[in-house]
Amino acid sequence: MKVLITGGAGYIGTELCIKLDKNPRVKEIIVLDNLSRGNYNLFLHSQIKPGKLKFVKAELLDSRSLDKVVKDVDVVYHLAAVNKDDEKLHHLHEQVNNWGTAELTYAIEESHVKQVIYLSSIAVYGDSGQEFTTQSAFEPNTSLGSSKRRGEQHIERIGTKIKTHILRLGEVYGYGASLNMDGVLNSYMFDSHFVGRISVQGNGKQKQSYISLNKTVEILANLLDHELEGGIYNLVDEQKSVLDLIDALKELNPDMEMVFTNNHLELPNHIAKADDALMALYTSPELSFEEELKNFKKHLQTSSL
Structure with missing residues (x-):
């Protein structure tokens, strides 16, 4: 199995690479990242043995690089995003979270990808004060929430052809x-x-x-070996x-x-109700x-x- 992780050099992506490195079914991990945060710890401190990890430095809007890297991939974890909730970043939210996700879905449609796992955000619900479920109305009132919802719509569009999991993430710590x-x-x-x-x-x-980094990463990794029905889930605890x-x-x-x-x-x-079916993928103590x-x-x- 060949896995692509966009944003794989980030906070969650680094730990997911370490986790998937231990899965014998995963033969190759491709990390696509622009290293905009200047974070090189995946390469310096992850202790992943040489050979299994391949790095591609590219932007999500670089359609040529996306087409090339997605071509022979089996599973795509789409983690790359601008997640800082700052209205001054409105342009970046749109460029990366919305149009970058659109470019990725176009590449996936022309590939042999069998599964897509997209990290969205509970910011898509807005902040009406209630506990949100995946059936709640969308009322994003920030550029982050709006751009993440648009990203979801791109992934939903390919859900009829490819198994997709859209995970609305709380704050990871x-x-x-x-x-x-x-x-x-x-x-x-x-x-x-x-x-x-x-x-x-x-x-x-x-x-x-909130949800811990350890729990987030284990659930993401276990989605590879689980028959959880495709759809939208809240990844919160x-x-x-x-x-x-x-x-x-x-x-x-x-x-x-x-x-x-x-x-x-x-x-x-900003609170959402956890989905029991998704949380069941966490099997550690x-x-x-x-x-x-x-x-x-x-x-x-x-x-x-």
């Missing part, structure tokens, strides 16, 4: 070789450990759906408020300071939220020695 700080929890973990102080926007009551995060972090770092900004503001919730954070801290401690 946890230690990885290509760790990034885009998410609230990862940045809080870093600041509480190394700075001793975190900055909190709003009153802290806003809730978010814990629902936590910022105040819940603070309580957990104070257990790990009792001397941590907090600075509240605009604490009179009640910021919106279940860890609590607190245990996941303890493991995260151990990695930070080891790395800072």
Whole structure:
């Protein structure tokens, strides 16, 4: 089996490469990435043995490179995206998440790909305050959410011909070789450990759906060997408020300071209901939220020695 991972040098992609490297059915892993984040840890710290991993430096909008790399692939993991929720990045959201996904689907249609796994976002639901399911209406109110929904529509279009899984992802947290700080929890973990102080926007009551990096990667990897019906699923786990995060972090770092900004503001919730059929693909021993954070801290401690 030959697997393509777009955005394979990123936070999730690096760990997925490490996981798939251990699968004897996977004979080749092709990583397509533009390295726009300047992250080379996949090549320096993943410990993947030479020979199985192939790297292609290219943009999603480079149709010639896409056609060439997708041609003989069996499975495509489409992780490449601009995921930072910043309206100033509207142009990039459209270029990468929308039109880049469109170019990829055009290439897939002319190939022998048998399965496509696309990482979308719960941002497609908007922030009406309710717990969203995959049957909820789409009300994206950010350029990130809108561009991700358009990306989904491109993948849905080929779903009648190819097995596709669209996974609407919550905020991913946890230690990885290509760790990034885009998410609230990862940045809080870093600041509480190394700075001793975190900055909190709003009153802290806003809730978010979280899922650990380990759980995310195992579920993605197990989709290769599972007959889960194609379709749309929410890839989320814990629902936590910022105040819940603070309580957990104070257990790990009792001397941590907090600075509240605009604490009179009640910021919106972004929560979705997990899909049991998808979560069943996680077969490792279940860890609590607190245990996941303890493991995260151990990695930070080891790395800072």
